[in-house]
Amino acid sequence: MPRWGMTIDLDRCSGCQACVVACKQENNVPFATAEDLDAGRGIYWMQVLARVEGEWPHVRMETMPMPCLHCDDPPCTKVCPVDATHKDSEGLVQQSSARCIGTRYCAQNCPYTVRFFNWKKPEFPGAFANYRSPEVAIRPKGVMEKCTLCAHRVKDAQDRAHREGRRALRDGEVTPACAEVCPGRAITFGDLDDPGARVSELARSPRAFRFLEELGTAPKVFHLRETRHGDG
């Protein structure tokens, strides 16, 4: 049984937003209007966080792509009264919109603020309805949603491998939409339990860290910290 995970190399991320848009498109997340943004109600299964510190000219900036980190010990699943969210057998923290009754407890309990509530019915006005992806259901109003690590792609790939008589997927065979488009190839996805997989190699790198590690949530999405030329 694979244990899916991801690494995001901050040395290769340029903050270009391609992952954010590809994710929205792949997963039928509607665009956020100006009013949505003002109300803080935009939905981003993948987003790039940014923070600036210091005084000119000694300024530092941090940028960090942030999908759901798919914690091994997720705080969000424990508070769902109806079991609409849970960690599945392959380690992915999944959200079932059909079960969700919209208490938003999970969002409250997520230290990474990567869970989003549908405050309104997702809108795809006019001809925009044409580009909706058939792979992922469009969630109704009133339920939570979040990054699935493109579980639908994983399942499709597993079905395909099964048809070809293979039990397991090859490393790199399945790629989430964010990783697929990334110009810097910053995002790697794969089986953390496969020691030969690229993702587990990267997760073992001395640059790898887990966001807010001290909380004990044990994320399966690792970030690789930035280096400067001449470091190490």
Added chain:
Amino acid sequence: MKPPDVPLTALTRREFLQATGAAAGAIGLAAFPGCKPEWFGDGERVPSGPESWYFATCTFCPSLCGTRVRVVNGNAVAVRGNPAHPKNAGALCPRGVAGLQHLYDLDRVMQPAVRRAKDAPLERVSWDEALDLVARKLEELTPALVIDGSRGLDADLARRFAGAVGGHYLSTVYTGARYAWDYERTRYAMFFGHEFLEDAPDLMDSLRAFAQLRGRAKLVMVGSRFGVSAQKADEFVAVRPASEGALARAIGGRMEIDDAATATGLPTATIERLKREFTASAPQVAIGWRLLPDAQEALLWLNQVAGTFGKSGGLSVALPPPFGQWEEQPQPAARPLPAAAAVLVGALRPAHPPAGFVVALSPTLDDAASSANVVLPTTTWLEQEAVHVPVAAGRQVVAYSHPAKELRRVADARPAGQVLIDIAQRMKDARRHFAWPSYHLALRERLVGVHDAQRGSIKEELFTPFMEKLAAAGVWTDERVTNLATYAAEPAPWRAPAGEGLTLLTHATTTLGEGEGANLPWMQELAGWQHHIGWDTWIEVHPKHGFASGDIVEVASARGNVRARVVATEAIHPEAVAMPRGGGRTAGRWAKGRGADVAALLEDPGPTRVTLRRA
């Protein structure tokens, strides 16, 4: 085989939980404001079905990335990179992905339209009526000015059209010398005032180069704004605004270090170190973009001194591919002539709006099209057979786009090149220069040359199998490298630019670009992601000027004034302010009135000095 009996069949689970409140956690749904049963539904799903993929070249910017478009049930449902394309190797920038919102733009022009009187609304007409009218008008009102925002074959035909009608030709897209940067081998790259991760002549190259070079080469960003590019560089060199030209001269040995230190505000030791590093780290490259002409010349010269032209790890220029030549190219008028008519080919917003009778060839009712006398709907890059020449270091590339037949038509649109042929064929004199029965055949003539060259990634004796392979691969490449003999004159001594006040720095964003993304909601919402701003234009101001984030200010230059939302930040030189381009459009339902058009402020050649006033 009957389903097992289950309780509560008359109620849905949610109704049950809500009605009884008995289930362990269905606590007080009523306590959530607005939480009513009609909140809940099953959502929706788009039916799946047979899928097909086709290749298209994204023309939103000069990178010309190769894309694959997925079609299900006649609709395009995804745009992804073509992994076999040397330009982007499967990657895409956000605008490329958002191509779907361009294809299905709610402001697509569905059929030709004509404005009968000055302030009359546009009226739908047939293609024949529109083309006849345009041909007649262009014969009456000579010479016509052709303003062209298209790329590839469409641009070739637009230029030819200008020649055929004896008019002047003006391109609004970046068509400068196509340097390719051989970044895989570079050891030292200096970016002068160049937000290389947001605003680049070739954004895809820039994004990929950065990721490949990080840790292997030293990346130095010289500038007055600490943006993503400065953050991601190995070193940020903070200089006074508009002083990049001085540093380039000092590094090249054309200016005293002390003088450069005064001009840039840098310690002399820093300049000496940069000079030493740059000189010792071949292959090295110095790149600037949208600098003052003086600084741009200094950089060209600096690269020449360092020997970065035509060398691996440096800059090269691509030779044109072995296209079949069209016969007898009529030349456009060399200088702009007073024109009574203008033909706009996909020109989003020309810098100098034309007067007189205006024909706009455009896929959407954008700024230019919405005020034209005649609007002729053209296809977007996602629905057009096309040939493009992306520039990739050390490679000759010909990209061929061919939409899948399954893709359902969105509008009664034609490729811009086809429309130009259609117009020319209705004109007495221009006709002979556009003798092709169709755009497809003009395109084919180009590709015949590539076939005849019998080299590169596709070699076939006969043309038909060559075309089949080209369509299946989407791209033809050859390893032929191109060397450039360039000569850059030694720059004149540096002079501090004139003017007082805050220097306005502008940059494109990866989302809005130069406005290509303005009517795409995904791009609007993410435009100012680093400041949590969307759908608006902001201005980065140092806190010492007394403005707070969120203030609305009026920004005034000698040329004009616009309003913008303040971002008070330490990440900008106190003598500068920075604003993104691509906002403030006058047409398009998502673009109109969103933010401000910074172009209204810019002085040519610059630098542009501005003052701020609380609005």
Added chain:
Amino acid sequence: MARVAALALALAGCGAPADAEQPIPFNHAVHVVERKMACVECHEGVLTQAWAGMPSTDDCLRCHAFAFTGNARALEAGKKAAGPDRDPWVRLYAIAPHAQVSHAAHVKAGVVCEKCHGDTGKSVVARRELMLEGEGLMYWCMDCHAERKASLDCVTCHR
């Protein structure tokens, strides 16, 4: 998992009608029972895709143009109504939008068509012979998944 199952009270019903007047009076029995055609000959996605696929009127004409002309009028009507590239059929099978069932995965696992579609193949007038419907459907799915040691993860079907 027990907790999940205990809460699996309902799955919203199907939106599709049980039967409907089709633009072409298609007779499954003639094709499947008499002519021994396999389902996949018209539902071409079942072996390789999530979707089964409905034949277009052009698909019908592949055989009918030379094999059988008795119902040419109906075929013409259907063709006119829908155009050659679309399928004119009224869908009888649909599951809730939040669920997706891959035909290919089930066929590969050895689940025969009749397991879910009952005697549809023997019907004269196509009607939904659904073995699974509305409330309780998910129990039915999950029992079979458990029996066959197929994945019980929600995301297997709900995506």
